[in-house]
Amino acid sequence: MKKVEAIIKPFKLDEVKEALQEIGLQGITVIEAKGFGRQKGHTELYRGAEYVVDFLPKVKIEVVLPDETVDAAIEAIRKAAQTGRIGDGKIFVTNVEEVIRIRTGETGADAV
Amino acid sequence: MKKVEAIIKPFKLDEVKEALQEIGLQGITVIEAKGFGRQKGHTELYRGAEYVVDFLPKVKIEVVLPDETVDAAIEAIRKAAQTGRIGDGKIFVTNVEEVIRIRTGETGADAV
Amino acid sequence: MKKVEAIIKPFKLDEVKEALQEIGLQGITVIEAKGFGRQKGHTELYRGAEYVVDFLPKVKIEVVLPDETVDAAIEAIRKAAQTGRIGDGKIFVTNVEEVIRIRTGETGADAV
Ligand SMILES: Nc1ncnc2c1ncn2[C@@H]1O[C@H](COP(=O)(O)OP(=O)(O)OP(=O)(O)O)[C@@H](O)[C@H]1O
Ligand SMILES: Nc1ncnc2c1ncn2[C@@H]1O[C@H](COP(=O)(O)OP(=O)(O)OP(=O)(O)O)[C@@H](O)[C@H]1O
Ligand SMILES: Nc1ncnc2c1ncn2[C@@H]1O[C@H](COP(=O)(O)OP(=O)(O)OP(=O)(O)O)[C@@H](O)[C@H]1O
Ligand SMILES: [Mg+2]
Ligand SMILES: [Mg+2]
Ligand SMILES: [Mg+2]
Numbered sequence: 602m603k604k605v606e607a608i609i610k611p612f613k614l615d616e617v618k619e620a621l622q623e624i625g626l627q628g629i630t631v632i633e634a635k636g637f638g639r640q641k642g643h644t645e646l647y648r649g650a651e652y653v654v655d656f657l658p659k660v661k662i663e664v665v666l667p668d669e670t671v672d673a674a675i676e677a678i679r680k681a682a683q684t685g686r687i688g689d690g691k692i693f694v695t696n697v698e699e700v701i702r703i704r705t706g707e708t709g710a711d712a713v
Numbered sequence: 714m715k716k717v718e719a720i721i722k723p724f725k726l727d728e729v730k731e732a733l734q735e736i737g738l739q740g741i742t743v744i745e746a747k748g749f750g751r752q753k754g755h756t757e758l759y760r761g762a763e764y765v766v767d768f769l770p771k772v773k774i775e776v777v778l779p780d781e782t783v784d785a786a787i788e789a790i791r792k793a794a795q796t797g798r799i800g801d802g803k804i805f806v807t808n809v810e811e812v813i814r815i816r817t818g819e820t821g822a823d824a825v
Numbered sequence: 826m827k828k829v830e831a832i833i834k835p836f837k838l839d840e841v842k843e844a845l846q847e848i849g850l851q852g853i854t855v856i857e858a859k860g861f862g863r864q865k866g867h868t869e870l871y872r873g874a875e876y877v878v879d880f881l882p883k884v885k886i887e888v889v890l891p892d893e894t895v896d897a898a899i900e901a902i903r904k905a906a907q908t909g910r911i912g913d914g915k916i917f918v919t920n921v922e923e924v925i926r927i928r929t930g931e932t933g934a935d936a937v
Pocket of ligand 5: 749
C-alpha cells in the first residue's frame with residue numbers, strides 16, 4: 602500500500618477529486634494547510650489578487666491505495682491540479698505498512 | 714518506531730484518546746479533516762441528519778509509538794472508534810525513522 | 826527523499842521557518858493541530874495562562890527534502906523551536922519514495 606499526498610491550490614480540489622474517482626479511487630482525506638515553495642519573497646496570484654508569497658492557503662489531499670494504482674493517481678492529480686502557474690503544488694508518495702477498515706476489520710487491499 | 718494514523722468520526726475522539734491512554738500511550742496529535750470512502754453519492758448520518766456523502770467532517774489522529782505497541786494501539790482505536798455504521802474510518806500504519814523530543818534532545822523510544 | 830515533520834508551539838512558527846530558510850530549504854507546509862504529550866493532567870503555559878493539558882493548540886510543519894539535509898533541518902528546527910519548557914514538541918522523520926513538482930513534472934531532488 603502507498604499513500605499519495607498532494608499539496609494543491611484550494612480551488613482545484615473538486616477537479617482533483619473527480620479525476621481520482623474517474624480512475625476508480627473511492628477514498629480521500631482532505632486537510633487545510635498553508636505553505637510556500639521556491640517563490641518566497643516573490644508574488645503569487647491567489648483569487649485574482651497578488652500576494653507576497655509567505656504562507657498561502659493550500660489544500661492537502663491524502664489517498665491510500667494499492668501499489669499498482671500509484672502511477673495512475675499521480676497522473677490524475679497532476680493533470681487536474683496543473684494550471685501552469687507557480688504554486689501548482691507537489692505530490693509525495695510514501696509507503697503504508699498496514700491498512701485497517703474500522704467498521705469491518707478488513708485489512709490490506711480490501712480495506713482501502 | 715511507527716506512526717499509527719486514524720481517520721475517525723469527530724464525536725469518537727474522546728473515546729479513542731482514552732482508549733490509547735489506557736494502554737499507556739501518552740502522546741497524540743489531532744488534525745481536523747474532511748473526506749469520504751466508498752459511499753460517495755449515498756447518504757451517511759452525521760449528528761442525526763442525513764448527508765449525501767461528498768466530504769464529511771472527520772478527525773485525523775496521529776500517534777508515534779514503539780513497534781511493539783502498534784497492535785495494541787490498532788485494537789484500542791478500532792474498539793473505541795467503531796459504531797458499526799458506515800463512515801467509521803480507517804487506520805494506516807507507517808514507518809518512522811527518527812524521533813526527537815525537542816526540549817530534551819532525546820531520540821528514539823525515549824523520545825516518544 | 827525524507828519528510829521531516831515537527832509538532833511545535835504555534836508562536837515558534839516564524840522562527841522555525843526562518844531557521845529552515847537559513848539552511849537553504851525553500852518549501853514548507855503548515856497545518857494546524859492540537860495535541861498533548863506526557864503531561865496530561867498537569868498544567869502547561871500557553872500565551873501566559875496555565876491550562877490543564879488535554880489538547881493544546883500546536884502547529885505541524887512538514888518539509889520534504891533530500892536525505893543529506895535531514896540532520897541540518899532537525900538541528901535548525903530544534904534550536905528555533907526550543908524554549909526549554911514542557912510542550913516544546915517532537916520531530917519525526919519518515920521516508921518519501923517519490924516527489925513530483927506539479928507545474929513542471931520534475932521528480933526527485935529537482936522537485937523539492
Ligand atoms: N519541499 C517541500 N516540503 C513540504 N511542502 C512543500 C515543499 N515544496 C512545496 N511544498 C508545499 O506545496 C505548496 C506548493 O508549492 P509550489 O508549487 O509553489 O512549489 P515550487 O517548488 O515553488 O514550484 P513552482 O515553481 O511551480 O511554484 C507549498 O505552498 C507548500 O505547501
Ligand atoms: N483510501 C483512502 N485514502 C485516504 N483516506 C481514506 C481512504 N478511505 C477512507 N478514507 C478516510 O476515512 C474516512 C472514513 O472512511 P470510511 O470509513 O467511510 O471508509 P469506507 O471504505 O467507505 O468504509 P465503510 O463502508 O465502513 O464506510 C473518509 O471520510 C476519509 O477521510
Ligand atoms: N508520541 C506522539 N505521537 C504523536 N504526537 C505526539 C507524540 N508526542 C507528542 N506529540 C505531539 O507533540 C506535541 C508536543 O509534545 P510535548 O513536547 O509535550 O511532548 P512530551 O513528550 O510531553 O515532552 P515534554 O516533556 O518536553 O513536554 C503534543 O501536543 C502532540 O501534538
Ligand atoms: Mg512555488
Ligand atoms: Mg464509507
Ligand atoms: Mg509535554
